[in-house]
Amino acid sequence: MEGRVSRRAKTGVDGLDDILSGGLSRRHVFLLEGSPGTGKTTVALQFLLEGAALGEKCLYITLSETEEELRDCAQSHGMEIDSNIEIFELVPPESLLNADQQQSLLYSSDLELGETTKMIFEAFERLKPSRVVLDSLSEIRLLAQSSLRYRRQILALKHFFSRTGATVLLLDDMTSDNLDKTVHSVVHGVIHLEQLAPSYGAERRRLRVTKYRGQAFRGGYHDFIIKTGGVAVFPRLRALEHRTAFDRTTLSSGIAELDALLGGGIERGSSTLLIGPAGTGKSLFALQFLDAAVKRGEKAAFFIFDEELGLLLERTKALDFDLESYQRDGLIHIEQLDAAELSPGEFAQRVCDRVASFDAKTVLIDSINGYQASMPEENALILHMHELLQYLNRQGANTFVTLAQQGLVGDMKSPVDMTYLADTVVLLRYFEALGKVRRAISVIKKRTGRHEDTIREFTIGRGGLSLGEPLSDFQGILLGVPTFVGEKQPLMNLSSEDQDHSKQ
Numbered sequence: 420m421e422g423r424v425s426r427r428a429k430t431g432v433d434g435l436d437d438i439l440s441g442g443l444s445r446r447h448v449f450l451l452e453g454s455p456g457t458g459k460t461t462v463a464l465q466f467l468l469e470g471a472a473l474g475e476k477c478l479y480i481t482l483s484e485t486e487e488e489l490r491d492c493a494q495s496h497g498m499e500i501d502s503n504i505e506i507f508e509l510v511p512p513e514s515l516l517n518a519d520q521q522q523s524l525l526y527s528s529d530l531e532l533g534e535t536t537k538m539i540f541e542a543f544e545r546l547k548p549s550r551v552v553l554d555s556l557s558e559i560r561l562l563a564q565s566s567l568r569y570r571r572q573i574l575a576l577k578h579f580f581s582r583t584g585a586t587v588l589l590l591d592d593m594t595s596d597n598l599d600k601t602v603h604s605v606v607h608g609v610i611h612l613e614q615l616a617p618s619y620g621a622e623r624r625r626l627r628v629t630k631y632r633g634q635a636f637r638g639g640y641h642d643f644i645i646k647t648g649g650v651a652v653f654p655r656l657r658a659l660e661h662r663t664a665f666d667r668t669t670l671s672s673g674i675a676e677l678d679a680l681l682g683g684g685i686e687r688g689s690s691t692l693l694i695g696p697a698g699t700g701k702s703l704f705a706l707q708f709l710d711a712a713v714k715r716g717e718k719a720a721f722f723i724f725d726e727e728l729g730l731l732l733e734r735t736k737a738l739d740f741d742l743e744s745y746q747r748d749g750l751i752h753i754e755q756l757d758a759a760e761l762s763p764g765e766f767a768q769r770v771c772d773r774v775a776s777f778d779a780k781t782v783l784i785d786s787i788n789g790y791q792a793s794m795p796e797e798n799a800l801i802l803h804m805h806e807l808l809q810y811l812n813r814q815g816a817n818t819f820v821t822l823a824q825q826g827l828v829g830d831m832k833s834p835v836d837m838t839y840l841a842d843t844v845v846l847l848r849y850f851e852a853l854g855k856v857r858r859a860i861s862v863i864k865k866r867t868g869r870h871e872d873t874i875r876e877f878t879i880g881r882g883g884l885s886l887g888e889p890l891s892d893f894q895g896i897l898l899g900v901p902t903f904v905g906e907k908q909p910l911m912n913l914s915s916e917d918q919d920h921s922k923q
Contacts, residue, residue, distance in 0.1 A: 428550065428586040431469030432462055434652030434768075435610075438628060438637040443608065446584045447632075448577050450556075450602050452591040453612030457624060458645045459590045460484070462612075463552040464493050464500075465649045466588055471503035475549040479506045480539055482558040483592075496649050507542040509535065532562040532572065540579060549585055556591040556602060570601045577605055607632050613640075620759030626652065642764025653764035656771065658809035665815030667867075673711040676886035677704075680862055682870035685843065687780075689867055690808045690818040692837055695847030697823050699858055700879055702726070704845065705783045705819040706740050707884055712781040712817070713750050720752045720779035722770065724789020728755045738883050752777050758792035763803045766793065770807060774814050782811055786821040791835060805840055812842075842866045850896045852910060859896050860886065876911050887911040 427442035436442045443449055443466075453459050467477040481489060486506045493500050500506070535558075543551065553576075563569035580587045591602065603609055608631040615623040625640045643652040669684045678684045685691060685708065693701040709719045721742070723731065732743050745751040752773050756766065773779045784790065787804070794800040804820075811818045820841070824831040838844050844864040850857055860877050862870040873889035874896050890896060892905020 428466075429469050430462070431465040431472075432650050432652055434641070434643070434654050435462075435626075435650075437654050438626075438641055438652065439608075439631070440634055440636055443586055443588075444634060445586045446581065447607035448580055448587040448589060448605075449608045449610065450589050450591060450606045451610050451612070452593055452602075453626075454614060455592050455594070457612035457614045458643070458650050459592065459612060460489070460492055460554065461496065461645055461650050463554060463588055463590060464489070464496075464498060467504050467550055467552060468498055468500075470550040471501055475503065476546055477504040477550045477552075478543065478546050478548040479504060479552045479554070480509055480542060481506065481554045482509050482535070483555050496647055498649070505546055505548075509538055509542075532559070532568070535559070535562060536572065536575065539576070543579075543583065543585075547583070551580065551585050551587045552590065553587065554590040556589055557594050560599070566599060566601060569599070570605070573602055573605050603630065606630075608634075612643075623762050625762075625764075642762040644762070644765060653762070653768040655764065656767045656803075656806045656810055658806045658813060661810055662813045663815055670708075670715075670817065671711060672708050673714070674707060674884060674886060676875065677707070677860075677884070680860065680871045680873070680875055680886070681843070682862075682865060682868050685817060686867040687817060688812045688815045689842040690812060690820070690840070691843040691845060692820055692822060692841035693845045693847065694822045694833065694838070695824060696826055696831060696849060699847035699849060700877070700884070701821040701823070701847055702731075702785050703735075703738065703740075703879060703884060704847070704860075705785065705821060706735060706742075708817065708819055709751070709781050709783055710740055713745050717780040718750055718752075718778055719745075719781040719783070720770070720773040720777060721754070721783045721785070722766075723753070723755045723785050724758055724792075725786055728753065737881065738879065739881070740883065752779060756789070758789050761793050763790075763793055763799065766790065767803065767807050771810065774811065774816055780816050782816050782818045784818070784820045786823055787837060788823050788834060800835055801837070801840070804837060808840055838864065843870075846897070848897055848899065850899050850901050852893075852901060857910070859890065861897070878911055885911070 426445055428445050429436050429442040451459050451462060467479060470477045479489065486508045489506055490500060559572060560569050563572055589602065589606065609629045610626060611629050612626050613624065617623060623642070624644060625642050627640050628636045628638065637654055639655050641652055641655050643650055665688060668687050670687055671678050671684045693704050695701055709721065712719050735742055742751060742753065746753050754769065770782060774782065791800050794803065808818055822833060822837060824833050826832060843862065846861050846863050848859045850859055858877055859874050861874045873891065875889055876887040878885050892903060893901040894904055895901045
């Protein structure tokens, strides 16, 4: 195990080593490319700091930034560049800027390129480091002036470093020629950084490993952020890599009528989608299961995209859901999220961390509408949710997600169809009867067993949720305007107090 670890140079970037199957192969040259502002310098500093922490000698050769700028960058992240890291600020010799040089038969760029290469080799021979960062190749490309000379120069650098046994990270800001792939064919591996600017919200950053010779790696795009402390990468979630053994028991909601509607309850390790127009009580039904889980002695996690946290705590406390007390006792983790500032990968990582470290057995995501706002497109939302729900199911966690439909009665429109992803789908509806707006609930899908095919009326009162008997004497409830076809009126009686709560 020790020998295998020694063959990898860890990058020091959270999540990146996982994507790279342990880190960068030692004694090879790698390319880290991306436009200005994507975080190349920060990743390079973390790479050297990781080596310095292991007692390795490290060298940062900079052709574009000054030593003062690099130290300021490190200080802004709380990083301390110690004696194991030397910053070599490479600037063109002043003699080459002399007007007399312009009379030479040689172009000044020829002299500058040769002198620059010589200074790089001399700095390396003097320190003999184990890790090297060269920032940036754009300066060398400009000095080379032609693709052929540039390729020869890169090959010369590669052959030199390969003989020394150092692990080298070449940085390229891609400002000279984006179509020039010379370095890609020469280096051992390529890490590509991107920065995206959505129509609203903070920039989104992602990376992709486009090449890694002789080594398996996690392909595709992976979200990352630059925060105080450095770069943090969120590897793309793959549910197939995570599986935990657990007993598939049936769990009660705490309401007998709701359990009957669900055919006994919800099976452990399943996902439930609560869908309906705004205000029908989707969050409250999900909180009912969360409350039941806490009362069973389990922990839960609640991720809120839409509602303000303080308002939610006050509103649910009046319905006998004391979330604030659960949170204070460490039984529930509540996190309010801003979709405009959060990438899908970071959200998935937060959910997985709560399940792994907090041991949450019930996860509530409220709502998918807010989560969708952090997605580049609808297809990506489906793929992200598929992997996230599969992961949570395999961990034995019960997941509840809410989805608000557009409209109030009649023909409803959903911003995204997730009914085929969830194991159980619960449909909530408004309907009009006897001059009052009422609510109905039905289960339209359950993969893990039988369920009632009836429609039940429910109310929201001080004691929480109350479900009535099946509405067997009505037709057209799901359309919003039912027709009475029975001999009696099986509707629930609404007290004035319940009516006030049902409007919340």
